[in-house]
Amino acid sequence: MAQYTMNKSLAKTPMVPVPATLERVVVETGAADIKSFYLKLRRGSSWDYLPGQFAELSLYGYGECPIGIASSPSEGEELLFTVFNTGGRVTRALHRLGPGAPVGLRGPLGNSWPLDEMRGKNVVVIGGGFAFTTQRSLVKYVLANREDFGNLTVVYGARSPGALLYKPELAEWGKSPELTLHLTVDRGDEGWSGVEGFVPTIVEQVKPSRENAIAVICGPPIMIKFTLPVMDKLGWQPDQIYTSLEMRMKCGVGMCGRCNIGPKYVCVDGPVFSFAELSKLPQEY
Ligand SMILES: Cc1cc2nc3c(=O)[nH]c(=O)nc-3n(C[C@H](O)[C@H](O)[C@H](O)COP(=O)(O)OP(=O)(O)OC[C@H]3O[C@@H](n4cnc5c(N)ncnc54)[C@H](O)[C@@H]3O)c2cc1C
Ligand code: FES
Numbered sequence: 001m002a003q004y005t006m007n008k009s010l011a012k013t014p015m016v017p018v019p020a021t022l023e024r025v026v027v028e029t030g031a032a033d034i035k036s037f038y039l040k041l042r043r044g045s046s047w048d049y050l051p052g053q054f055a056e057l058s059l060y061g062y063g064e065c066p067i068g069i070a071s072s073p074s075e076g077e078e079l080l081f082t083v084f085n086t087g088g089r090v091t092r093a094l095h096r097l098g099p100g101a102p103v104g105l106r107g108p109l110g111n112s113w114p115l116d117e118m119r120g121k122n123v124v125v126i127g128g129g130f131a132f133t134t135q136r137s138l139v140k141y142v143l144a145n146r147e148d149f150g151n152l153t154v155v156y157g158a159r160s161p162g163a164l165l166y167k168p169e170l171a172e173w174g175k176s177p178e179l180t181l182h183l184t185v186d187r188g189d190e191g192w193s194g195v196e197g198f199v200p201t202i203v204e205q206v207k208p209s210r211e212n213a214i215a216v217i218c219g220p221p222i223m224i225k226f227t228l229p230v231m232d233k234l235g236w237q238p239d240q241i242y243t244s245l246e247m248r249m250k251c252g253v254g255m256c257g258r259c260n261i262g263p264k265y266v267c268v269d270g271p272v273f274s275f276a277e278l279s280k281l282p283q284e285y
Helices: 089-095 129-144 167-175 198-204 221-233 275-279
Strands: 018-027 034-041 054-059 063-068 080-086 104-111 122-128 154-158 182-186 213-218 241-244 272-273
Touching: 034 104, 054 080, 054 089, 063 080, 063 089, 063 104, 063 129, 063 241, 080 089, 080 129, 089 104, 122 129, 122 198, 122 221, 129 154, 129 213, 154 198, 198 221, 213 221, 221 241, 241 275, 272 275
Parallel strands: 122 154, 122 213, 154 182, 213 241
Antiparallel strands: 018 034, 018 104, 034 080, 054 063, 054 104, 241 272
């Protein structure tokens, strides 16, 4: 049986980037501004990480930035990072790279999805847009440790069919008896025969039960804002719902003070927080 822990950074040397090599790149979205980067650590090293953690990804001469780990430890040594090209220094330079390129990685950093809490319970994953990355890690992890969790329900939405990440995998999940997948897009196209509608509306229709369950919600703030009242209406309590914050990080290890919300450092106390925890913090996120 797998061991879970909502631990802080598992990195042995969190300030030292480990050399990694870019193995392959997959264009995720039609507009090619989101790509998946598959990396392997050099010198035969591997990482001990958990779904929900992140890394500081660095490019020599450009700098570094925090990126969630989209792969699951159950998938082997290859680490997956799915990155939106903001036009900023690091993400733009990363998007120009091809296989064989050197990349630095600090991590794994931060806490994880609450795997201890989820064990033996039903898991509900609600994702919107490209914030689905670490939720993918969680879904893969649950599927690889299926006997440790109850039902797995995934509601995932994007603006358009082309904007959905991990399309080949979504097709597999759609057919799998191991999870229930509800895909939606704001607006379909001629090739889309699936559901149209915003994520909160679909959640309202799906009505995930709160009994013996934990939910993780990730997506644009507007999606979260409208999904929370739906969960409330369905009886979910703030301590049953978790999210991951993406904000103002620099060092990733609690040294620079850039990411703090009240007494909490998002980089070491998070990025995963329950909505019960967040409700006690100043509304700066
Ligand atoms: C814990 C954590 C996990 C993250 N995971 C991912 C991930 O899996 N995939 C991913 O693509 N990004 C992720 N991000 C966001 C990512 O860190 C930023 O997009 C990145 O720092 C931009 O770096 P840059 O050097 O390219 O751009 P910068 O030069 O830092 O910024 C360039 C432009 O991008 C904008 N920008 C900066 N941060 C963000 C942001 N968070 N969202 C949107 N625009 C932003 C800036 O306002 C600016 O206009 C994560 C952030 C955190 C804190
Ligand atoms: S990013 Fe530096 S303290 Fe959190």
